[in-house]
Amino acid sequence: MTTRFRDTLSGELRPLEPIEPGHIGIYSCGPTVYGPTHIGNFRSFLFADILVRYLRYRGLTVTWVMNVTDIDDRIIANANAAGEPIGDLTGRWLERFKADFAALRMTPPDVLPRATEHIDEMVAIIGRLLERGHAYRTDDGSIFFRISSWPAYGRLARLDPAQLQVGERVEADDYGKDDVRDFALWKGPKPGEPSWDTAIGPGRPGWHIECSAMSMRHLGESFDIHTGGVDLIFPHHEDEIAQSEASTGKTFVRTWMHCDHLRLGGAKMARRVGNIARVSELLEQGVSPRALRYALIAVHYRQALEYTDESIAAAAAAIERLDTIESALDAYAQERPDATDLDEVLAGARARFEAALDDDLNVSAALAAVFDLVRELNRRIAERSMSTADAARALGTLRDLDRVLAILPDEAPGLPPGAAELLAARETARADRDWASSDRLRDELAALGVAVEDTRDGQRWKRSEGV
Numbered sequence: 269m270t271t272r273f274r275d276t277l278s279g280e281l282r283p284l285e286p287i288e289p290g291h292i293g294i295y296s297c298g299p300t301v302y303g304p305t306h307i308g309n310f311r312s313f314l315f316a317d318i319l320v321r322y323l324r325y326r327g328l329t330v331t332w333v334m335n336v337t338d339i340d341d342r343i344i345a346n347a348n349a350a351g352e353p354i355g356d357l358t359g360r361w362l363e364r365f366k367a368d369f370a371a372l373r374m375t376p377p378d379v380l381p382r383a384t385e386h387i388d389e390m391v392a393i394i395g396r397l398l399e400r401g402h403a404y405r406t407d408d409g410s411i412f413f414r415i416s417s418w419p420a421y422g423r424l425a426r427l428d429p430a431q432l433q434v435g436e437r438v439e440a441d442d443y444g445k446d447d448v449r450d451f452a453l454w455k456g457p458k459p460g461e462p463s464w465d466t467a468i469g470p471g472r473p474g475w476h477i478e479c480s481a482m483s484m485r486h487l488g489e490s491f492d493i494h495t496g497g498v499d500l501i502f503p504h505h506e507d508e509i510a511q512s513e514a515s516t517g518k519t520f521v522r523t524w525m526h527c528d529h530l531r532l533g534g535a536k537m538a539r540r541v542g543n544i545a546r547v548s549e550l551l552e553q554g555v556s557p558r559a560l561r562y563a564l565i566a567v568h569y570r571q572a573l574e575y576t577d578e579s580i581a582a583a584a585a586a587i588e589r590l591d592t593i594e595s596a597l598d599a600y601a602q603e604r605p606d607a608t609d610l611d612e613v614l615a616g617a618r619a620r621f622e623a624a625l626d627d628d629l630n631v632s633a634a635l636a637a638v639f640d641l642v643r644e645l646n647r648r649i650a651e652r653s654m655s656t657a658d659a660a661r662a663l664g665t666l667r668d669l670d671r672v673l674a675i676l677p678d679e680a681p682g683l684p685p686g687a688a689e690l691l692a693a694r695e696t697a698r699a700d701r702d703w704a705s706s707d708r709l710r711d712e713l714a715a716l717g718v719a720v721e722d723t724r725d726g727q728r729w730k731r732s733e734g735v
């Protein structure tokens with residue numbers, strides 16, 4: 269089975285063919301660090317996380333680059349409004365972003381480059397665009413990309429060439445399809461704005477040039493996969509393609525993958541709509557990080573995802589089922605010959621899981637394969653029809669598939685101090701049929717965040733997680 273992903277530019281499902289055999293370079297547009305990143309952004313980042321994890325599971329070496337925009341119109345406005353140095357503001361929100369992605373078990377990107385550390389690379393690209401006639405200066409020292417010089421402009425966003433407003437300019441970093449005009453590569457110096465002295469004159473970069481500079485610096489002039497949310501297709505990614513290809517003469521990106529919106533209360537989650545939810549707020553409200561991760565990854569990336577109380581409750585229930593099977597398989601002990609058909613069942617589940625992800629990263633079908641396997645294993649546990657070794661092999665398969673999903677409980681979760689002694693005392697109490705002490709010890713363990721359950725295989729415990 270070939271791994272195929274849908275490429276936004278061609279509109280086709282394309283087989284994954286690495287530029288360099290065995291290696292995939294992936295660039296994901298990352299956060300603009302002027303405030304907390306909301307879970308709509310995290311849906312897009314976690315889609316890229318699943319992509320990276322799956323390609324690694326498939327044995328490929330992946331270099332994952334996610335940029336940090338630490339200079340743009342909004343950052344400058346927020347820092348000026350708060351009377352705070354820009355570096356302090358962006359540094360604080362970058363740390364928060366890292367804490368949030370760790371809580372959501374996102375793979376740390378291999379490179380997390382900051383825009384302000386790549387000014388030289390941006391200046392070099394803009395210099396080449398000026399030399400080749402794809403860019404021009406204005407009186408205030410700004411430099412714009414000339415879209416009429418690039419006939420392919422508009423292919424990604426499927427723009428009608430009649431929409432192009434030739435010779436007119438848009439200065440804002442973010443603009444809509446009604447403003448298909450020459451866009452700012454470099455912004456001339458202004459009072460109250462940071463400025464760099466460079467070979468193309470003083471000023472600061474526009475937003476779009478940042479991603480061309482950082483992706484090509486870390487992945488080369490042509491690389492395999494570029495990801496982002498659908499709202500970045502225009503103008504951001506359209507502009508990235510134009511300025512990158514016009515400066516190098518090479519194909520910029522092989523496959524463009526775009527993640528659909530997260531919706532809350534019937535509308536796309538967006539700061540300007542005001543319907544945003546942040547990771548730390550949800551965790552403080554008692555949502556478990558694993559349930560939140562599950563809720564954000566469980567729907568195919570090209571479908572809109574509605575975040576509701578019901579969707580997070582369903583995610584929490586799914587996590588609970590995984591916790592239960594994990595501890596049941598871990599505790600399972602049965603002296604009997606190995607089941608003759610278990611390997612086939614495990615291999616079948618794995619084949620379904622891989623076929624789903626090979627088919628344009630169909631994570632909902634991959635999760636269905638996992639939960640069908642969980643149901644089958646629960647049946648076998650109830651029947652006592654597996655050997656101890658069978659249960660270990662089944663758990664090994666679940667753990668291996670979880671390299672992609674990262675939703676199972678941590679392996680060998682540590683007990684809080686004092687809990688091991690209470691568990692041992694409770695085991696003795698139960699052996700002595702001292703049910704009153706056993707119940708009291710269960711309550712004491714619960715107070716430490718350890719949930720105990722009695723099974724045929726003895727007492728089983730797990731860390732209780734708020735949901």
Ligand SMILES: [Zn+2]
Binds near residue numbers: 297
């Ligand atoms: Zn970007």
